[in-house]
Every structure is written in C-alpha cells, then in structure tokens.
Amino acid sequence: MNKEQQFVQTIQNQLMQWRRWFHQHPELGFMEYYTTYTIGKELEALGFTLHIGQGAIASSSRYGVPAAHLLQQQEEKAASLGVESDWMNLMKGGHTGLVATWDTGKEGEHKAFRFDIDALPIHETESEAHLPYSEGFISSNPGVMHACGHDGHITIGLGLAHYIAAHHSELTGSFTFLFQPAEEGGRGAKAMVDNGWLTDVDSFYTGHLGITPMNIGTIAAGVEGFLASTKLNVHFKGESSHAGMKPEDGRNALLAAATASTQLYTIPRHSEGASRVNVGKLEAGNGRNIISDTGYLELETRGVTGTINDYMLQEAKRIIHASASMYNVEATIEFVGESEGIVCDEDMLASIPPEEDSYINQILPSAKVSGSEDASFMINEVQAHGGKATYMLFGTALPFNHHHPSFDFEEDALSVALETYIHLLQGGTTT
Known part of the structure; x- marks a missing residue:
C-alpha cells in the first residue's frame, strides 16, 4: 500500500463524519454562510490562504441571487449558529463560497480543483430505509436537502486539502481550491471565473459523485453530453377583478402563465441535436372568485450546443410573450442562470497507475451524460488560456x-x- 492509499485509509472515518455533518446542514445557493464558514475554518487551520466574499467571487457576475429578505434571514440564522461577525461581514448579501490557495514555493504546475457546496429546495425523505434518516444525519433544515451529492464533494475537497498540508514538502507548484456556491441553476461558477482565478491554470479538475450509476471504484476520466442551458424566471402581471360581477374588467395572469407552461412544450425539437425545455414551477392565483392578477414561472432551456440552446431560448421567449398577449397581460422575463457545453481534455488521468490495494478499480476514458453543469465556464476558461481541464x-x-x-x-x-485527486497532485512532486 503506497502513501496515497495509506493516507486515504487513515482519513476514512473523518471523511464520513464531514459528509454527514454537511448533509445535516444544507444551505441553498448564495446562502451557504454556515457551510462556507465551516469549510474556511478547516482550511485556515491547515495553513491555506483564504479569499472570502468579493475576494472570491465577482459580485456583479452572480446569477439569480435570492431576495434581500431571504438573505437576511439566512445571515441571522448563520450568526446564531456561531459564524463570526468578521466572516459574516465579508459574506453578507449573498457572497458565499471561497477560494483557498497553497503555493509550495517550488517551480511547477498551477493546478485548480472545484468543489460545489450548495443544496436543493427539497424536503428529505423520513424513512428508515433512507440512510441519513436511519443514521440520524437527515437535513436539519426542512425543505432544504443535499440531494445531489455536493456534501460529498465538499468532503473530498477537505480531504485533498489535508493531504496537501501533510505532504506539501513533497509537492511542487501551486494549488487553487474553488469551493463554489450556487451550482444548482447554473448561477455561481461564472462569478468565480470573472474574478480571474483560472486565467493562469495549467490543469483543472472537477467531478461528481454519481450522475450515472457505476460500481464503486470506477471512474470516468471525462464526460460527453452536458448541455448548454439557460434558466429563466417569468412574471406575468394582469389585473384582478370579481369573477362573478365584473369578469370583463380582469386580465387573467393565471391563464397566461398556464398557457405558456403548456405551449412551451410544443417547441419543435432541433434536427441537429438534443434540445430540451422544462417548466419546473408555476404559481398563480388569489382565490376562487378572483381573476388572478399575477402568475409566475421558473423554466429552463437546454441544447447540445450553444446554437441549439439559443434556438430553444428564442422560441421560449416568443411563446411567453404570445401567451401574455393572448390574455392582455404583461410578461417580464428574468435571466437567472446559464451553462455552456463541455469538451474534456483526454488523458488527464493517464498518470494514475493500476496498483494493488488501490481504491480505484477501473478508469473509463469517458461517460455519456445529460443535464448541464456551470463548471463549463471554468473548464472553458482554463482551455481558452491554454490549460487542460x-x-x-x-x-x-x-x-x-x-x-x-x-x-x-x-x-x-x-x-x-x-485517492484519484491525490494521484493528480503527483504530477508535481519532488524526487
């Protein structure tokens, strides 16, 4: 068993404890105050240089920042949980996530690693068949859940940071860790990119637990199929009226929103590749005898290329405005997130040798996926400056x-x- 495997073996219990703690304390995008603080204090103790708040992300490049009253509620909760005031001052207003750097002082590659940290607005299952419930680490925030594995991604990042701190004398070059907020909805990555963290990176690595089922020990070295995507919120504004006495005076925003939500699915699919549209949320109405003056949709478009996604987006906008016009209401479209396509560089995991006692059993060159990833901005930024990702x-x-x-x-x-990430450090080691 080599030193990489020995290190993983010694930290396994800690990995599980970190994962379960983060699972129990989920926070939504740009509201990960307690999460960011907990990550940062761990890295600070290891000796990493930290960049927090607007030191980590470009404020104006954030997409879909929650409303001010929601941010304030979460900030007050984080403070009550023990987040120090100087940290809160840096993060307030939705400036969550952090960047941690380590320079060995020896010539070598600049390697960057991204780990997403946000949760989802989902109420977690309460069943003995669900391990987090049966083992007592279910979400402590009702309606919010780590339902995508980001609690595990944070854990992997912390484990890698501990390895660097323990073995930095053997390493060369420099390392940048991006603990990214608001991955869900394609909202947070661009804000880190626009702060300049990836312009001089030689090698960039990120990844995901799951996505497609594979055996434990199997790694896909790259992916094919992530779609470009755009996320929209739509507000319909009409005029309310009594549904029995004066229906003719009403302008029905509920019907406009409902019409748009069904007609969006009639967009012809593109002949040159995969295309998607989905309405994920519809809210409207005031009461049974009231012509509704408001309607609200949350939706997304996707395409295998930026061009195809743009086709879906333009068609979606046309249908939204046509639906509004049909009922003589106004429609306001709010852009809240996006992602690009991804082309992975080949052979970035070629340096990982097959070894006995390895936790890694098989490395596949690539895996087919769908969905979208805002890490696309990071990957494309690194590649645009001559690095690999x-x-x-x-x-x-x-x-x-x-x-x-x-x-x-x-x-x-x-x-x-x-173990995979640790091996990827070894391209910069002293002999």
Whole structure:
C-alpha cells in the first residue's frame, strides 16, 4: 500500500463524519454562510490562504441571487449558529463560497480543483430505509436537502486539502481550491471565473459523485453530453377583478402563465441535436372568485450546443410573450442562470497507475451524460488560456435519482474520489 492509499485509509472515518455533518446542514445557493464558514475554518487551520466574499467571487457576475429578505434571514440564522461577525461581514448579501490557495514555493504546475457546496429546495425523505434518516444525519433544515451529492464533494475537497498540508514538502507548484456556491441553476461558477482565478491554470479538475450509476471504484476520466442551458424566471402581471360581477374588467395572469407552461412544450425539437425545455414551477392565483392578477414561472432551456440552446431560448421567449398577449397581460422575463457545453481534455488521468490495494478499480476514458453543469465556464476558461481541464465521474449505486427526496450515494465512493485527486497532485512532486 503506497502513501496515497495509506493516507486515504487513515482519513476514512473523518471523511464520513464531514459528509454527514454537511448533509445535516444544507444551505441553498448564495446562502451557504454556515457551510462556507465551516469549510474556511478547516482550511485556515491547515495553513491555506483564504479569499472570502468579493475576494472570491465577482459580485456583479452572480446569477439569480435570492431576495434581500431571504438573505437576511439566512445571515441571522448563520450568526446564531456561531459564524463570526468578521466572516459574516465579508459574506453578507449573498457572497458565499471561497477560494483557498497553497503555493509550495517550488517551480511547477498551477493546478485548480472545484468543489460545489450548495443544496436543493427539497424536503428529505423520513424513512428508515433512507440512510441519513436511519443514521440520524437527515437535513436539519426542512425543505432544504443535499440531494445531489455536493456534501460529498465538499468532503473530498477537505480531504485533498489535508493531504496537501501533510505532504506539501513533497509537492511542487501551486494549488487553487474553488469551493463554489450556487451550482444548482447554473448561477455561481461564472462569478468565480470573472474574478480571474483560472486565467493562469495549467490543469483543472472537477467531478461528481454519481450522475450515472457505476460500481464503486470506477471512474470516468471525462464526460460527453452536458448541455448548454439557460434558466429563466417569468412574471406575468394582469389585473384582478370579481369573477362573478365584473369578469370583463380582469386580465387573467393565471391563464397566461398556464398557457405558456403548456405551449412551451410544443417547441419543435432541433434536427441537429438534443434540445430540451422544462417548466419546473408555476404559481398563480388569489382565490376562487378572483381573476388572478399575477402568475409566475421558473423554466429552463437546454441544447447540445450553444446554437441549439439559443434556438430553444428564442422560441421560449416568443411563446411567453404570445401567451401574455393572448390574455392582455404583461410578461417580464428574468435571466437567472446559464451553462455552456463541455469538451474534456483526454488523458488527464493517464498518470494514475493500476496498483494493488488501490481504491480505484477501473478508469473509463469517458461517460455519456445529460443535464448541464456551470463548471463549463471554468473548464472553458482554463482551455481558452491554454490549460487542460476535465470533468470526472465517481461510481456509486443510485437507487434514487439526483434531486429526489431519497437521493443518497455510497460513502465508500469518497475514498475512491480522494485517492484519484491525490494521484493528480503527483504530477508535481519532488524526487
């Protein structure tokens, strides 16, 4: 057993404890105050240089920042949980996430690693068959859940940071860790990119637990199929009136929103590749005898290329405005997130040797995926400046899909992922 495997073995219990703690304390995008603070204090103790708040992200490049009253509620909660005031002052207003750097002082590559940290607005399953419930680490925030594995991604990042701190004398070059807020909805990555963290990176690595079911110990060195995407919120504004006495004076925003939500699915699919549209949320109405004056949609478009996604987006906008016109109401479209396509560089994991006692059993060159990832901005930024980048998958069984109230992953996958990342450091070692 080599030193990488020995290190993973010694930290396995800690990995599980970190994962379960973060699972129990989920926070939504740009409201990960307690999460950011907990990560930062761990890295600070290891000796990393920290960049927090607007030192980590470009404020104006954030997408879909929650309303001010929601941010304030979460800030007050984080303060009550012990987040120090100087940290809160840096993060307030939705400036969550952090960047941590380590320079060995020896010539070598600049390697960057991204780990997403946000949760989802999902109420977690309360069933003995669900491990987080049966083992007592279910979400403590009703209606918010780590239903996509980001609690595991944070854990992997902390494990890798501990390895660097313990073995920095053997390493060369420099390392940048991006603990990214608001991945869900494609909202947070660009804000880190626009702060300049990736302009001089030689190698960039990120990845995901699951996505597609694979055996523990299996890694996909890259992915194919992530879609470009645009996220929209739509507000319909009409005029309310009594539904029995003066229906003719009303302008029905509920019907406009409902019409748009169904007609969006009639957009012809593109002949040159995959295209998607989905309405994920519809709210409207005041009461049974009131012509509704408001309607609200949350939706997304996707395409296998930026051009195809743009086609879906323009058609979606046309249908939204046509639906509004049909009922003589106004429609305001709010852009709240996006992602680009990804082309991974090949052979970035070629340096990982097959070894006995390794947690890694198999490395696949690539895996087919769908969905979208705002890490696309990071990957494309690194490649645009001459660096190499990839997006990895780490095998686990997936009895329930991502974004499901019963989602969970096999915790042994944490050790596989950590050993993978540690090997990727070894391209910069002293002999």
